[in-house]
Amino acid sequence: MATVVDPVSDWKVVEKLGSVSYRVFTKAIVKSEQDDRDYRIIKLENGLEATLIHDAKADKAAASLDVAVGHLYDPVRRLRCSPCVRRSEWTSG
Helix, strand or coil, X not given: CEEEECCCCCEEEEECXXXXXXXXXXXXXXXXXXXXXXXXXXXXXXXXXXXXXXXXXXXXXXXXXXXCCXXXXXXXXXXXXXXXXXXXXXXXX
């Protein structure tokens, strides 16, 4: 596994042989003193950012997805597109 620290940004590139490379956020993540979970932020090559949370006390796993759609995310060049996206999300789930 090769890692390269980009001096311009706060991201470290992680490359594994036979796998897709990704970036890991290197700065400290601010959290409550009572929070004993571990956090890590990664960015995939396609631009998707994910926050990974590890809780040693948890007995189950979960996943969540935040999709920026809705009337506040309607770009002018694609006016009225968000209702179509919302409908496709509801019917696919």
